[in-house]
Amino acid sequence: MKAIVITQPGAPDVLQIAERPIPHYGPDEVLVKVTAAGINRPDIFQRKGNYPPPPGAPQDIPGLEIAGTIVEAGNNVKRWKVGDKVCALVTGGGYAEFCNVPESQCLPVPKGLNFVEAASLPETxxxxxxxxxxxxxxxxxxxxxxxxxxxxxxxxxxxxxxxxxxxxxxxxxxxxxxxxxxxxxxxxxxxxxxxxxxxxxxxxxxxxxxxxxxxxxxxxxxxxxxxxxxxxxxxxxxxxxxxxxxxxxxxxxxxxxxxxxxSTLRPRSVEFKAAIADSLEKNIWPLLASGKIKPVVNAVFPAHRAADAHILMESSGHTGKIVLSFDL
Ligand SMILES: NC(=O)c1ccc[n+]([C@@H]2O[C@H](COP(=O)([O-])OP(=O)(O)OC[C@H]3O[C@@H](n4cnc5c(N)ncnc54)[C@H](OP(=O)(O)O)[C@@H]3O)[C@@H](O)[C@H]2O)c1
Missing domain, CATH: 3.40.50.720 (NAD(P)-binding Rossmann-like Domain)
Known part of the structure; x- marks a missing residue:
């Protein structure tokens, strides 16, 4: 698969496209074909070498949130099936064509939203x-x-x-x-x-x-x-x-x-994140479906221009979210 990797700590141009193996997924995980990945300020800190990923997370592929289609599911996965469209909070590895994620950190793409909009939701x-x-x-x-x-x-x-x-x-x-x-x-x-x-x-x-x-x-x-x-x-x-x-x-x-x-969200347990996912689905997902709460996507960049997306975020010239697309 293609992934955007941090080749070494540094300026935005250290983000480069590389070939990587499609990640393995565990029995409680799904494998998602990523259509869009949100960008967050912590990705900038990680790129600069100031925010090391927690153990077990991909070490050089940034990305904390994705949206796409489930292409494979582990043996214990109960809720999701191949073909389901989801957005998910991930511990890293979101800037890639495929990403593995615990099933409990996935949420359905809210009614009426596209993948780019859905990818802008989980981390924030x-x-x-x-x-x-x-x-x-x-x-x-x-x-x-x-x-x-x-x-x-x-x-x-x-x-x-x-x-x-x-x-x-x-x-x-x-x-x-x-x-x-x-x-x-x-x-x-x-x-x-x-x-x-x-x-x-x-x-x-x-x-x-x-x-x-x-x-x-x-x-x-x-x-x-x-x-x-x-x-x-x-x-x-x-x-x-x-x-x-x-x-x-x-x-x-x-x-x-x-x-x-x-608090910091990223190093917390799968169980902790699952509990937040439950609360969001109950309290907030209906408000997204009804349009009372709306995603705010300021800019979309093709994945190969991830460096430009980081430059925009670091300029603080944006308002709301910046998203990478693997589908442009
Ligand atoms: N603890 C957690 O779990 C967690 C999770 C996600 C994000 N975060 C943090 O939440 C913050 C917002 O994340 P985001 O992805 O939404 O960021 P973002 O869209 O890049 O926005 C950050 C904004 O902060 C403002 N700002 C104020 N003081 C600043 C300073 N000293 N340096 C740089 N910017 C400054 C800037 O707007 P102005 O022009 O108005 O100053 C900037 O646009 C980040 O600091 C991020 O690390 C924490």
Whole structure:
């Protein structure tokens, strides 16, 4: 099969097409003929050598999400059969013509969506469900602040939180990105390059603060996040793009009874991911089928142009998701 491999850690041009054997699949796995594969920021970190894949995952083929058709199924597979169209969360190896995946990490392609749209879903939908709703315990009627509101994660979090009855505030790095965030349903948008989010959230919430923050920035945002959390508020970290070592005033945690948490999805067990898949299929897949939640694909690149897709993501010029197609 053809695969896009990381030939060595480095710039986007280290991504090259190579011939690889079609992967083996286990008794609880299916083999998917990949039509489209989503791109995520962690793929960039992996390409640069800063995000090693967990043991057992393909070491040099990136890709955390795919959509395509099941072509073979292991002996223990119960739900799926050859010919089924699925999208799936994978631990790596998504940038390839074939990918093996535990059957429990597959979900049906939502009604009305094509493979490119379906491939844009798993990584951000699993991450947002797990962090905003499971860890952050966001409830209907509560408020959510999302940093990086125009990212793939940000657009997903905005749509899900709005669909489930929360008020959504986002930060983004340009006026154009703020307009995009509004189009995703955000109630209030803050251009962090021209506005101070602490002042704006104080003003917008009448100094009450927000109930949950989804943060991928870390660094100097951390103390400011604690400032704008409401009493009993929850700060959920999913990355630290500005920096992981920070100084915070812990008294604010005690005074407002705050919770600081976070997680990384990729190294978690198959059972953990299966439980998220169940929740998504029950709570979110009907909203995708009805069009209440929509995939946001900003750009599609043929697989052999994976390097260009990474250049676009690293420029942060995109809004929403970037997808590779093996079918152009
Ligand atoms: N923990 C997990 O399990 C998990 C899983 C998936 C993704 N993630 C993380 O979630 C984040 C979003 O992922 P994604 O794939 O949706 O990313 P993405 O679409 O590439 O978006 C990232 C956005 O973050 C904003 N940003 C803010 N501060 C930044 C900084 N210091 N450096 C670079 N960008 C910055 C940029 O928009 P502005 O122009 O508005 O600044 C950029 O467009 C990433 O950090 C990723 O690593 C975590």
């Amino acid at each position: 939908f699993f991450t947002v469900w797990s962090n905003v709703f499971d860890r952050g315990k966001l409830q209907p009627g509560e408020s959510l602040l999302i940093h990086g509101g125009s990212s793939g994660i940000g657009a997903t979090a905005t749509q899900m939180a709005k669909a489930l009855g929360s008020k959504v505030y986002v930060t983004a790095g340009s006026d154009e990105k703020c307009v995009f965030c509004k189009s995703q349903g955000a109630d209030e948008v803050i251009n962090y390059r021209t506005q101070d989010f602490v002042i704006e959230i104080d003003r917008m919430t009448g100094e009450k603060g927000v109930d949950v923050i989804l943060d991928m920035v870390g660094g100097s945002y951390t103390q400011r996040n604690l400032k704008v959390l409401a009493e009993e508020g929850r700060l959920v970290m999913i990355n630290t793009m500005e920096g992981k070592n920070v100084e915070i005033d812990l008294s604010i945690v005690m005074l407002k009874r705050l919770h600081i948490t976070g």
